[in-house]
Amino acid sequence: MDPTIFLGLGLGLAAVFSALGGLMLMAALHGSRRPPYTSIFDERQKGTLFLFDGETLVDCTPGGRAVLAASPAPGPPWAKLLAYLSKSFPTIEEHLARLPAEGALTLASEDTAGLPLLLLAEFRGGLSRITLVDPESDGASFGHDTLTYRSMSEELAFLQSMLSHAPFLAWREKDNGDVIWANTAYLICAGELLPPGQDLSWPLPRLFDRTATLQGISGQRQSLRLRDGSVAWFDLISTAEGNGHRVYALRADSAVNAETVLRDFMQTLTKTFAHLSIGLAIFDSKRQLQLFNPALLDLTGLPPDFLSMRPSLLSVLDALRDKNIVPEPKDYRGWRRQITDLERAASSGVYEETWNLPGGQTYKVIGRPHPNGALALMIEDISTEITRTRRYRADLELGQSVIDSMAEAVAVFSETGLLVMTNSAYARLWAHDPAETLAGGGIKALSRHWRAQTAPNPLWAEVEDFVSTIGDRDSWVGEARLLDGRLLACRFTPLAGGATLVGFAVQGSSAEPVPLLTSERRSA
Numbered sequence: 285m286d287p288t289i290f291l292g293l294g295l296g297l298a299a300v301f302s303a304l305g306g307l308m309l310m311a312a313l314h315g316s317r318r319p320p321y322t323s324i325f326d327e328r329q330k331g332t333l334f335l336f337d338g339e340t341l342v343d344c345t346p347g348g349r350a351v352l353a354a355s356p357a358p359g360p361p362w363a364k365l366l367a368y369l370s371k372s373f374p375t376i377e378e379h380l381a382r383l384p385a386e387g388a389l390t391l392a393s394e395d396t397a398g399l400p401l402l403l404l405a406e407f408r409g410g411l412s413r414i415t416l417v418d419p420e421s422d423g424a425s426f427g428h429d430t431l432t433y434r435s436m437s438e439e440l441a442f443l444q445s446m447l448s449h450a451p452f453l454a455w456r457e458k459d460n461g462d463v464i465w466a467n468t469a470y471l472i473c474a475g476e477l478l479p480p481g482q483d484l485s486w487p488l489p490r491l492f493d494r495t496a497t498l499q500g501i502s503g504q505r506q507s508l509r510l511r512d513g514s515v516a517w518f519d520l521i522s523t524a525e526g527n528g529h530r531v532y533a534l535r536a537d538s539a540v541n542a543e544t545v546l547r548d549f550m551q552t553l554t555k556t557f558a559h560l561s562i563g564l565a566i567f568d569s570k571r572q573l574q575l576f577n578p579a580l581l582d583l584t585g586l587p588p589d590f591l592s593m594r595p596s597l598l599s600v601l602d603a604l605r606d607k608n609i610v611p612e613p614k615d616y617r618g619w620r621r622q623i624t625d626l627e628r629a630a631s632s633g634v635y636e637e638t639w640n641l642p643g644g645q646t647y648k649v650i651g652r653p654h655p656n657g658a659l660a661l662m663i664e665d666i667s668t669e670i671t672r673t674r675r676y677r678a679d680l681e682l683g684q685s686v687i688d689s690m691a692e693a694v695a696v697f698s699e700t701g702l703l704v705m706t707n708s709a710y711a712r713l714w715a716h717d718p719a720e721t722l723a724g725g726g727i728k729a730l731s732r733h734w735r736a737q738t739a740p741n742p743l744w745a746e747v748e749d750f751v752s753t754i755g756d757r758d759s760w761v762g763e764a765r766l767l768d769g770r771l772l773a774c775r776f777t778p779l780a781g782g783a784t785l786v787g788f789a790v791q792g793s794s795a796e797p798v799p800l801l802t803s804e805r806r807s808a
Contacts, residue, residue: 332416334365342411351416365414372401380414383407453518453533455488456525463488464528476511492520492533505536550575562664569657571597583647583663584609597659608642638666646670692787697751699782701727713788727751738764743774750776751784763791 332347339362344352357367369376372393379389384407393401404415447454448468455466466474466488474489492506508516517540518533553575557564563580567573573594581588585607586600595603604610635651650662684705687694693710695718697703703726706718714737731744738744743762750757757778764772771791779785 334361334412334414336362336412336414337410338412347416369403373403376403380405380412383412452535453491454531456528456530457490458528461490461494463490470533473508477508492518505540506533562662565600565661565663566654567597567659567661571659573597573600574658580663583665597661609639609647611639611641692789694788695730695786696779697727697784697786699754701752703727703730704783710788713790734764738766738772741765747774747776747786751786754782757784 332345332351334344334348335342339360341361344361351368352361352364355364355368357364366377366380373379373391374394376391379391383389383405386407388404388406390405391403393403400418402417404417406413450467450469453467453470453473455463455470457463464487470491471488474491477491478489491508504520504522506518506520508518510516517536519536519539521532521534523530554577557575557577557579560577560579563583564575564577565573565580566575573591573596576591580586581591584604586603590603591600601610635649637649639647639649641647645665645667648664648666650664652660652662654660684707687705687707688709690707691709693713694705694707695703695710696705703718711718714733716733727748731748735741735744741764743764746762750760759775759777761776762774764774766772773789773791775785775787775789777785777787
């Protein structure tokens with residue numbers, strides 16, 4: 285037989301025996317291994333024990349975890365434990381700081397209001413072992429954790445006290461509407477609403493309609509009429525729980541009063557704005573229309589149902605564009621940019637523009653910012669004012685052209701002695717620009733200029749007095765001679781409203797030396 289066959293069989297048998305040996309060894313190890321522990325402490329040990337390496341928690345019993353969970357202090361387990369123990373052991377931090385040197389210590393609680401408590405601590409192998417013991421549990425069976433029970437009882441008493449003294453109404457009710465539990469505030473309110481001589485009975489009386497419970501609505505507002513006749517408002521919050529509901533009722537009197545005041549204020553504003561001739565539109569911070577007056581309807585022609593839907597600012601401006609109430613730009617992109625500029629300018633309080641509409645009307649549009657990001661848009665029809673201004677300007681231009689056609693040099697002064705009008709003949713005669721005089725000149729400044737251009741003459745002093753006189757006056761005339769020898773015939777005529785007209789007419793010229801003239805006031 286071939287030797288290679290015997291070699292192959294030997295290798296196969298060796299592999300089989302090796303596998304069987306490994307399986308037997310694993311079974312032996314598995315049978316001798318104990319179940320793994322999830323904690324250093326024995327699972328039956330239900331007391332309150334902690335094991336610390338310095339300030340690092342190594343392990344603790346379930347009772348210890350309950351104590352750490354009941355601690356009000358934030359932070360690591362060491363800080364939580366010190367905060368919890370400081371109520372019963374005020375100097376616990378100092379004693380634990382000396383534990384490595386002393387090796388062991390025993391402390392009795394100083395909290396006379398609570399149950400007595402013992403603290404046992406020992407330092408062994410570099411670890412601190414802290415045990416909390418209730419002295420009254422000595423007779424209890426092994427594993428009875430009274431400290432955990434005490435922590436749970438304290439937390440339960442605290443929660444009961446918080447709910448009993450809560451300033452809101454809370455109760456539980458079944459699906460059929462029976463109130464099976466209520467806090468102190470609910471019981472007091474129910475007792476106040478009972479008829480005289482009647483006591484609380486079981487189930488407890490209902491205070492509110494079951495609308496919120498039946499419809500599953502949370503945040504519903506309902507009212508109670510108290511014994512003194514006043515009405516108390518509550519916001520109800522309902523939460524499903526098993527075969528019933530938990531319901532909380534929060535007082536909402538302040539919110540209701542504020543909403544009533546706001547509603548009355550809005551009605552007052554609406555009535556006030558209704559009599560304005562200026563169209564008013566107020567947008568909130570989201571640029572939604574919140575308020576408008578009838579004048580806006582008259583000026584823009586927008587339908588009331590459209591404005592009642594509280595459209596956005598862009599929607600309102602688009603609607604105005606469709607009705608040719610907004611100046612039409614050359615392109616739509618420019619129109620949208622104009623709207624953006626309008627909103628930005630109005631928000632900063634600088635938007636004020638005149639819209640010349642295709643129909644010939646002229647609107648003045650003003651944007652003003654309001655508190656909380658709101659925006660007020662005011663539209664006023666100034667077509668009549670613009671027409672009146674244009675007509676007044678045309679009348680002024682016509683009057684100016686009339687007096688410019690006169691050969692006589694004319695200057696008109698107001699009641700206060702300011703120059704208000706001259707003609708072209710005046711500018712040629714006195715060789716100065718009357719526009720500069722109109723900016724701030726008066727009769728005194730012009731009389732000085734006249735004196736400088738004429739021979740000495742007391743006429744100009746009389747002219748100053750005449751122009752400055754208020755009341756009834758008579759027309760008069762006088763003469764003056766220019767430095768070039770020409771003789772001026774001057775006339776001074778009172779006008780309506782206290783104004784004065786001064787006229788100059790050149791009578792002739794002379795090459796002779798200019799004589800000294802005396803003023804002789806003559807009636808015209």
